[in-house]
Amino acid sequence: HDHHVTLRESHVISCAGTENPAEEDDRVRVAVSDKCGGSYCITQRWIHKHDVIASGEDRTLEGWIGRSKADSIEQSRKSVSAHVARMVGGTTTPTNKPFEIVRHSQPYGTVTGESGLFFIGYAASPANFEYMLDRMVGSQGDGVCDDIMRLSSCVSGSYWYFPSNQQLRLLATS
Numbered sequence: 001h002d003h004h005v006t007l008r009e010s011h012v013i014s015c016a017g018t019e020n021p022a023e024e025d026d027r028v029r030v031a032v033s034d035k036c037g038g039s040y041c042i043t044q045r046w047i048h049k050h051d052v053i054a055s056g057e058d059r060t061l062e063g064w065i066g067r068s069k070a071d072s073i074e075q076s077r078k079s080v081s082a083h084v085a086r087m088v089g090g091t092t093t094p095t096n097k098p099f100e101i102v103r104h105s106q107p108y109g110t111v112t113g114e115s116g117l118f119f120i121g122y123a124a125s126p127a128n129f130e131y132m133l134d135r136m137v138g139s140q141g142d143g144v145c146d147d148i149m150r151l152s153s154c155v156s157g158s159y160w161y162f163p164s165n166q167q168l169r170l171l172a173t174s
Contacts (some may be wrong), residue, residue: 003127010111019088019103021102022097023049029124030101030122031122031124032125032164033124033125034124035050036167037164037165037167038161038162038164038167039118039123039161039162040123040124040126040128040129040159040161040162041122041123041159041161041162042101042121042123042159043118043120043155043158044071044119044120044156044157045118045119045154045156045157046117046118046154047114047115047116047152047153048109048115048152049150049152050115057079062075063075063078063147064082064148064151065083065084065147066078066082066083067084080142081144081145081146082147083145085133086132086144086148087135099124099127099131099132100123100128101123101128101132103119103120104119105117105118106118112152116152117152126159161171
């Protein structure tokens with residue numbers, strides 16, 4: 001969803017769960033299936049394009065993300081290709097977000113070598129990930145790709161399913 005990019009003066013991109021639901025009950029609603037009690041997960045490893053980031057104007061980079069550099073505030077007007085707009089489904093801030101996920105991320109790497117981000121997202125349905133991934137690569141019928149890919153390349157990814165305690169107990173007794 002919004003594994004939003006924060007642009008820092010050192011030109012390092014890091015992600016945060018700015019759009020994660022604040023309350024635990026809301027995070028559970030987003031990340032745990034009410035049908036099976038388990039959680040679907042996506043993991044991705046991204047490598048940052050530091051040459052692009054270093055040569056970009058702050059205003060351009062902020063436009064590609066859809067957030068301000070200084071305080072990570074979502075821009076009220078975004079291009080259709082801005083990362084935030086692609087993940088929430090439009091250029092305005094929606095009140096209803098049908099494809100939410102809970103995100104976590106961890107930067108990795110060295111100052112002089114490869115660096116990037118390890119991203120993990122949880123959802124009550126894999127459809128939430130499919131929606132977002134389709135929006136990233138322009139497969140939602142509009143042909144518009146997410147600007148995040150100007151700044152970072154996803155080099156690996158996996159889907160996971162984490163069963164509930166009840167499902168694990170059923171497996172252990174069968």
